[in-house]
Amino acid sequence: MTIKSGPASPNGVSNTSFRETNGFLEDYAVWNEAPVLIGTTKFEPLPDVKNIMITGGAGFIASWLVRHLTLTYPHAYNIISFDKLDYCSSLHNTRILNDRRNFSFYQGDVTNPSEVVDCLERYNIDTIFHFAAQSHVDLSFGNSYAFTHTNVYGTHVLLESAKRVGIKRFIHVSTDEVYGEVKDDDDDLLESSILAPTNPYAASKAAAEMLVHSYQKSFKLPAIIVRSNNVYGPHQYPEKIIPKFICLLDRSKPVVLHGDGSPTRRYLYAGDAADAFDTILHKGQLGQIYNVGSLDEISNLSLCHKLLVEMDIITAEAGSADLARWIKYTHDRPFNDHRYAIDNTKLRQLGWEQKTSFAEGLRVTVDWYRKYGHRWWGDITKVLSPFPVLAGREVISDHEPVSDHPQGGSDGQRKKRRIGEVSNDRANE
Numbered sequence: 339m340t341i342k343s344g345p346a347s348p349n350g351v352s353n354t355s356f357r358e359t360n361g362f363l364e365d366y367a368v369w370n371e372a373p374v375l376i377g378t379t380k381f382e383p384l385p386d387v388k389n390i391m392i393t394g395g396a397g398f399i400a401s402w403l404v405r406h407l408t409l410t411y412p413h414a415y416n417i418i419s420f421d422k423l424d425y426c427s428s429l430h431n432t433r434i435l436n437d438r439r440n441f442s443f444y445q446g447d448v449t450n451p452s453e454v455v456d457c458l459e460r461y462n463i464d465t466i467f468h469f470a471a472q473s474h475v476d477l478s479f480g481n482s483y484a485f486t487h488t489n490v491y492g493t494h495v496l497l498e499s500a501k502r503v504g505i506k507r508f509i510h511v512s513t514d515e516v517y518g519e520v521k522d523d524d525d526d527l528l529e530s531s532i533l534a535p536t537n538p539y540a541a542s543k544a545a546a547e548m549l550v551h552s553y554q555k556s557f558k559l560p561a562i563i564v565r566s567n568n569v570y571g572p573h574q575y576p577e578k579i580i581p582k583f584i585c586l587l588d589r590s591k592p593v594v595l596h597g598d599g600s601p602t603r604r605y606l607y608a609g610d611a612a613d614a615f616d617t618i619l620h621k622g623q624l625g626q627i628y629n630v631g632s633l634d635e636i637s638n639l640s641l642c643h644k645l646l647v648e649m650d651i652i653t654a655e656a657g658s659a660d661l662a663r664w665i666k667y668t669h670d671r672p673f674n675d676h677r678y679a680i681d682n683t684k685l686r687q688l689g690w691e692q693k694t695s696f697a698e699g700l701r702v703t704v705d706w707y708r709k710y711g712h713r714w715w716g717d718i719t720k721v722l723s724p725f726p727v728l729a730g731r732e733v734i735s736d737h738e739p740v741s742d743h744p745q746g747g748s749d750g751q752r753k754k755r756r757i758g759e760v761s762n763d764r765a766n767e
């Protein structure tokens with residue numbers, strides 16, 4: 339679909355274009371069966387906010403916010419979802435909003451200045467939430483130019499365009515990965531901590547932050563930066579660990595861990611993330627940075643165990659033989675931060691709280707993926723391989739060695755180099 343020159347229908351969404359963009363021959367209408375999931379917060383609408391552009395709105399986290407703001411503030415805010423419709427997106431994520439008068443979709447690329455400015459001017463945008471990004475760390479090791487192009491240059495285009503039209507609020511979505519690895523005994527990191535990213539994805543997000551900061555200082559662009567830890571929940575493309583492993587187990591296939599499965603991550607349910615962004619929009623101070631963090635920290639190996647129990651595949655008391663049937667290993671990422679840990683005090687002082695326990699969020703997520711995950715994005719088979727690679731918009735399965743035990747360092751190192759070479763070649767194709 340092309341809506342470069344404007345929406346194809348009153349709300350800017352056309353089924354034809356959806357099929358073309360996603361390579362579907364038919365609309366599965368799976369969106370119509372699924373529950374409408376949003377956050378829980380609601381604030382007094384801001385008088386100077388009317389038209390909100392949300393980039394990456396057909397992706398995971400942004401679509402939660404698009405649904406939340408469209409449905410929670412139907413008379414106060416118009417929501418414009420701006421998305422290029424990349425491989426990981428789905429218009430199913432916001433399809434339920436198509437008949438809402440305060441919702442529009444604009445297919446555009448943040449790296450294209452004319453599309454960005456056209457959207458800003460057409461909808462008289464006063465507020466931007468910038469989520470659009472290449473977001474999958476695994477892909478960033480080989481396909482790193484695409485990460486710099488979208489995450490750094492795309493942010494630059496958006497900032498320059500926002501400056502040009504005199505935007506009132508620019509809320510930039512970053513990640514806890516910009517801080518780099520946090521050792522087990524280290525304190526949780528405050529917003530004032532230095533940025534020390536260790537992978538190309540995190541580096542591109544940190545670089546984007548630098549541009550936001552410079553536009554704040556040089557041009558008085560009214561900006562807020564938000565650094566979130568891992569978010570999970572329904573609507574996440576199954577390239578990330580939780581939805582991917584649920585989909586594999588639901589197909590009675592074992593999961594494959596990178597390395598030994600010991601790295602830990604903190605997880606925040608997407609509904610709580612939507613609340614955090616709603617809170618920051620209404621209560622956040624311009625010029626500030628806010629961590630959005632959960633305290634639910636779990637290793638990748640323990641996560642597998644939890645999923646196996648939640649999905650009734652093993653019992654909580656199951657022994658190592660049962661686990662070995664379902665958990666396999668492959669080489670690690672070129673570098674895998676052992677853990678991230680951010681302090682969320684500043685956000686809690688705005689009134690935000692984490693409402694969904696990991697157990698409850700996981701239950702809802704498992705249920706959703708079992709019912710809809712296999713149809714939401716079309717055929718996801720290739721995405722479920724241990725290290726899928728991207729060629730253009732197409733996801734290709736890898737052929738990485740998988741074993742019953744964690745793999746050793748030297749072989750892993752050799753493999754790491756090979757992956758980088760192969761994928762960088764692809765990036766140049």
Ligand SMILES: NC(=O)c1ccc[n+]([C@@H]2O[C@H](COP(=O)([O-])OP(=O)(O)OC[C@H]3O[C@@H](n4cnc5c(N)ncnc54)[C@H](O)[C@@H]3O)[C@@H](O)[C@H]2O)c1
Pocket residue numbers: 393394395396397398399400420421422423424425426427428446447448449468469470471472473474488492511512513514543565566567568569570574575
């Ligand atoms: N998922 C997480 O756990 C997590 C954690 C912290 C921060 N973040 C950040 O939150 C944001 C959203 O992450 P997500 O996991 O929901 O991402 P996602 O991969 O699900 O969605 C990204 C969206 O951006 C769109 N997009 C990509 N390139 C674009 C371009 N050039 N122009 C317009 N649209 C484009 C894609 O089509 C997709 O809809 C990202 O900025 C990411 O860095 C994510």
